[in-house]
Amino acid sequence: MSKGTSSVLPVIVVFTPWLALVGAALWGKARPKLAKAVYVGITAATLCLILPFYARALDGAVTTQRLLGVVSGISLSLRIDTVGFYFAILLAFLWLLATVFSLGYIHERETRYYCFMALNLSFCIGVAFSANMFTLFIFYELMSLCTYPLIIHDETEQARKAGLKYLVYSISAGAVILAGVLLQFFYAGTLNFTGHATLTYADASKPVLLVIFSIYMLGFGVKACIMPLHGWVPDAHPAAPAPASALLSGVILKIGIFGIIRVLFDVFGVKQLRLLGVSLPMLYVASFTIIVGSLFAITQTDLKRRLAYSSVAQVSYIILGLFLLAPDGAIGGLLQVANHAFMKATLFLCSGIIIHETGKRDVRELDGVGSKLPLTMLAFSVAALGMMGVPATAGFITKWELGVGCIQAHRPYFIAVLLISSLLNAVYFLPVIYAAFFKGGPVGGLLKHETKRTMLIPVLITGAFVLILGIFVTVPGLPYSLVEVITKAVF
């Protein structure tokens, strides 16, 4: 936490996506093609605006900007530190790919869809760039609300039910987080993120700290889909259009994780959490979620529902890694943020292509899809292998680091959880791959076309990243370099 500078650039980054609304207002109806170009351009511009912070993030330097004072002690402020940058760059990149994918996938209610995509991007970056819990809460709530129109985009009965469930979960979680924020402010007197513990034994007794911790876990756990708070995930993911489900799983669940990371590193601090003794209970909860989530995934026949349960399980890897409270565990957990984002985005986007091209979403009907959509299914297979933790894929790196972390934390038995989970992943992914490539004859004759280029290219990029993140782990610029800085500062 060496240098701190003030700059308006974070503010510009957060509000750039709003320009999409201008584009929608000007050309949404009259010139839809131009409007779409604007949406993609603005998402790309946002990504480009975040990139320059890379060098500073690698240094561990902090950029802050105060927006508005709210009360003495609370302000709306932005802050770019390493972990915030890591999340922001990841989500902006995925957002760009998903937006490009949407060009080919979304055919109805486009203006609403792209506007809420852009708003959501803005709010997600806002969460990542928040300088205190209050700002984070504000952006978090806005993000929660703006996700709703994406989930019920199709306006089918199923989407409506899923949307309702999502809202009930999210708004309740928001209220819980608000209670946490108030309590934290009351006891700690500050909500700022400083990179070390701000709410300590000096401020409150152990039961109070435990209550605040539990409140935060309950609140953020809904987005981070810790069982039993995951109820909305398996409904919302299948209901949303594919690019939105890719973002839900790849980004929005991670925003819940981001909240937990802030609570871990900037509110309580690692040392204190060890003293509080919350590590083991959280590890049990995470392990439970990993195994039960995978078991549920096996029983699903709807492809996207299966993927949704898989997300529930995989996101808990992050929680497992973080709550080992050991450096390598945290590295594994934080790497999993990017790794899972790319793997699950690939899988969801592929499932979108499959649905778009063949109209099938039942895993039992996918025989021979591989011959019709060879590249798509190749990407799908790579990502699925990544999920299983096959070496040379991103998933392997996660599991390796988590395993090392388990040993570091003197809890080697949690490695068993990782192994069982890999096995279960194989059980629900391998049959899909097998059926796609080796079962049945070619569907629909020879391969004339794969799918639209706007849909295929994002999938190939995310698929390639699954391999890149698995092979070139320590290349500067890839997540590992950032994650190392983050964990070094904390441990």
Add this chain to the structure above:
Amino acid sequence: MVAAKHPVLLVALPLVFAAFCPVLAMWKKSACFPWALAGVSATTFLAWSLIGKVSPRGAVAYNLGGWKPPWGIQIRIDYVGLLMICLVTALGPLLVLYSYRYVQHELKPERVPYYYTLFLLVFTAMIGFTITGDLFNMFVFMEIFSIASYALVAITGAREAVRAAFKYLLMGATSSLTVLLAIAFLYSATGSLNMLDISIRLKTTPYVPVAAVALVLFVAGFSVKAALFPVHVWLPDAHSIAPAPVSALLSALVIKMGVIGLFRAIFTIYGPTFATRSSTWSSLAGVISWLAVASILIGAVLAIIQKDFKVMIAYSSVVHIGYILLGLMVLTQEGTAGGLFDILAHAMGKACFFLVAGIFIYKGERRQLRELRGLGRTMPVTAGAFAIAALSIVGMPPTAGFMAKFYILWGCIQGGRYYFVVLALLGSLLTAVYCFRVVYYLFFTGARMPDARIDEGPATMYIPAALLALGTVFFGVFANLLIPSLNTAARVILAK
């Protein structure tokens, strides 16, 4: 400025406009609207010129007829009074503007002049009520706006409107009598009618039990005007049956006068020091805060089960009166500031709700919730205004409602009332249910192909609604404009 030297103009000016409105109608009925708009706008100008003139301890004071208090009537504008007159005068022109087309649509032409006259009277009396320093004068203003409100509820002349107005009148008159009795008791105990004078005498003279009885009567009387549970029963009928701009006026401002009455009685007249003399004060504060929580929860449940849009909105007012009084009665600086801020937040949000409901009635008599399906596609501005106001009513960032809720909850925590935090958050979840349900109907259901016959409605109707919605966002983002002053006001109130 004129208003700072002669604050009496704030009351006199609209009163003159009200008096001449029927006279003008004899000459030309259509002149009433511009006349009312001119009167309200001129008052707005006067009131807003006072901003910055009021300091926490030094209020703008004016002695009527040159008689010094406690003998003469004194006008005293403190922070709370200023907040209220700014709010009343901000909403006034918007509501008059909105009324223009709505009244043409809903009322018989011969009743239109009455409408504007009564509207101006309510407007005048509310300003008078908040800025007067004299207890009996306050009662007179209360009677003026109450009686004018009964008439406004009944103005369509429809059977159910008359019935609702009569119910309102019965409860309102009872509450007025209770307040009058309280004033009489207090007068007998202290020998004064000037509020500041009474508060000093209550401190310096020996304690008499009558003073405590008067306090209880004040609270009972003003609770009815504020529609606090369980004396809220008149509100859903009156507020839902009245013409939309009247509903907005009643819900956004008139019930707030009950809150201000409670505020004046509990804080300005008696004040926390009275707690050292009689336990009545603290126990009443406790009772009101529990009733406020009951208002929040029961009001929200009742709102959820409604099928009629306006009745639902009316119940929502019961909920928010609960929040406001909860904030005021937890007796912490932040809570009080939050309660006062919520007066503003709720006024804007709820006025917007009723104006939107009125537009839906204006464009095709849509009163039931299920008739609102898909209107977001054909009436984006109107429905969008509703959606934004809904965020504020629920208490979602970045709106004024959120800041108010945040402060109220923070006040509860400061006061160590954790259970209130839980209950209030539960209430806001219930609020989310009934507000977001409407947003859902408006935007996410209904036919793909919009009905070509429905469009946005007149600009004089949707622009006020949209401005109110934007106001909730403005005061949410720039809450800092007001909160420091409210904090200071709260500190002064509680430090007595």
